[in-house]
Amino acid sequence: MRRAAVAVVAGALAVSVAACGKAGDNEDSGSDSGNKSIGLLLPDSVTTRYEKFDRPLFEAKVKELCSDCTVNYANANADAAKQAQQVSSMVTKGVKVIVISAQDSAAIKSSIQAAVDKGVKVIAYDRLAQGPVSAYVSFDNVKVGELQGQALLTAMGSKATPKSKVVMINGDDADPNAAQFKSGAHKALDGKVDIAYEQSGLWKDSIAAQKMSAAITQLGAKNIAGVYSANDGMAGGIATTLKGAGISGIPLTGQDAELAGIQRIVAGTQSSTVYKAFKPEADAAAQLAVNLLEDKDIKSLATETLTSGSGDKVPSQLLTPVSVTKDNINDTVVKDKLYTIQEICTPAYAKACKAAGLE
Known part of the structure; x- marks a missing residue:
């Protein structure tokens, strides 16, 4: 009886610990299965795409390619030290x-x-991490910045002159993509407008909002002709600040094609975003992962070579x-079934959707 009681208590503790692990650190996608185990580590849960799209799409593609593979998942919640611990944990699990x-x-x-x-x-x-990585999957991030910059110029129209003052809110310098977006945007904007205020918003809407407020104070509300925001999350904070300052009708860029960003475009409070189709990226990563797992060649998949910040050729x-x-909302995010018209055109956006031909 005593042994049975101990076993019951031990079993209950095991269940409790497992449940706590699932809720606390978000590592919950199955146990280690030796040579068939893949780890997926994403950086934060604030950016909508990671939990809503990247994770489920990656897991589904891995399962399609390798039915007996498991995916162990963790999210760093924007904590670099936590992500380092998660890498160590994945190694211990045997991925x-x-x-x-x-x-x-x-x-x-x-x-x-x-x-x-x-x-x-x-x-x-x-994001191209430093160190001896075997492969890298992403988009042409300099091109992303160029698209953002060009979209801003197009939206500014005749107001895009070398004297027109533009506010530039970049991403987090700890993210190598941020530097590439910035480089591409400068390539498109330099010499064509005056980038009168430039700061990092750290990929946070609250920080971007603060920086936008500082820009308004420094430049004057009537003197800002357009705003470059490196992503949609920050654009949300910037749009709120612009509205609070009584500024309307000026172009505002974004990136990631977040639903809120698409809705702001429909409403006219954001002029553009950049759509990086999540499924092709997640599928490509899954294919590379399974190939590496099975010791198959990846040369036909990873056909370009980039140099990381640590000097590694990847x-x-x-x-x-x-x-x-x-x-082109209909021909991009709607066509790809990223969002339905119903998801975009909620009652608050119904009138704007009708005017934009989204019905």
Whole structure:
């Protein structure tokens, strides 16, 4: 009886610990299955795409390609130290391939090196992490910035002059993509407008809102002709600040084609976003992961080579981004079934949707 009671208590504790692990650190996608286990580490849960699209699409594609594979998942919740611990945990679990979108591409280098030293292969996903990664999957991020900059100029029209003052809110410097977006945007904008205020919004709507408020104070509300925002999340905070300052009708860019961003485009408070189709990216990462897991060649998949911040030459697969404005919502995010008309055109946006031909 005593042994039975101990067993029951131990079993209950095991269930309790498992449940706590699932809720606390978001590592919940199955147990290790030796050579058939893949780790997926995403950087944050604030950016809508990761939990809503990247994770489920990646897991579904892995299952399609390898029915007996399991995916162990964790989200860093914007904490670089936590992500480093998650890499170590994945290695301890025995995963053979880790797919990681780095919260901090430089800080994760030693963790990636430690994983590779244990025989684990690492794929950099969406952001090019430093260290000995086997492959990288993303979009042409300089092109993303160029598309953003060009969309801003197009929306400004005749007001796009070398004297027109533009506010530029970039992403987090810890994300190597942010520097590429910035580079591409400058390539499109430099010499054509006056970038009168430029700061990092750290990928946070609240920080971007603060920086926009500071820009208004510094430049004057009537003197701002357009705003470059590196993504839709920050654009949300910026749009709120602009409205609060009584500023309307000026172009505002974004990126990621978040639902809220698409709705702002419909309503006219954001002029554009950049659509980086999540499914092709997640599918590509899953195919690379399974190939590496099964010791298959990846040369036909990763046909380009990029150099990371640590100087490593990385086989890369780069996909093509698309600029989205009010004119092509139907032909992009709706056509690809990212969102339905019903999801976009909620009652608050019904009138604007009708005017935009979204019915």
